[in-house]
Amino acid sequence: MLKKLFPFALFFLGNTSFAQQAEFKIDTTYNPAIVASQNVAVIYFGGSEGGLPDWEDMNFYKEELPQIGIPTLGVAYFGSKNTPETLAKLPLEYWKEVISTFKRRPEIEGKKIVVDGISKGGELALLLGSIFDEIDAVISKAPSSVVWQGITWENVSS
Secondary structure: OHHHHOOOOHHHOOOHHHHOOOOOOOEEEEEOOOOOOOOEEEEEEOOOOOOOOOOOOHHHHHHHHHHOOOOEEEEEOOOOOOOOOOEOOOOOHHHHHHHHHHHOOOOOOOOEEEEEEEOHHHHHHHHHHHHOOOEEEEEEEOOOOOOOOOEOOOOOOO
């Protein structure tokens, strides 16, 4: 029911020049399972820093999870080569493409999909989990209790 009530959120809407592209160019980093694969795969992303996730604890996603059989996919959704420059007006269609591209990998087929985000990415994880049936679980670290507006960093003074 929630998925029908909230099909979009303000800061993820409408950048038509990006949303109307025939195919999205997805910026990701894939970390395949190193041992026999578990029944889960993780899509992880950051917050307002943009670009591909690059946190201090990246070993967890790039090495530790794959070593126990959990493949991971790091995703940039703004601030990278093929994505919008700012965290504003980002189309949710991008995530539909990310999820379906990830699930098309033979080693991902049939696995439960978990999204994992922090801060603004935590808001996004909750939003994605409420919209896309393909997402089986959400890890939302330090989110707000609501989805806030986007961030363009225009007219910001020090």
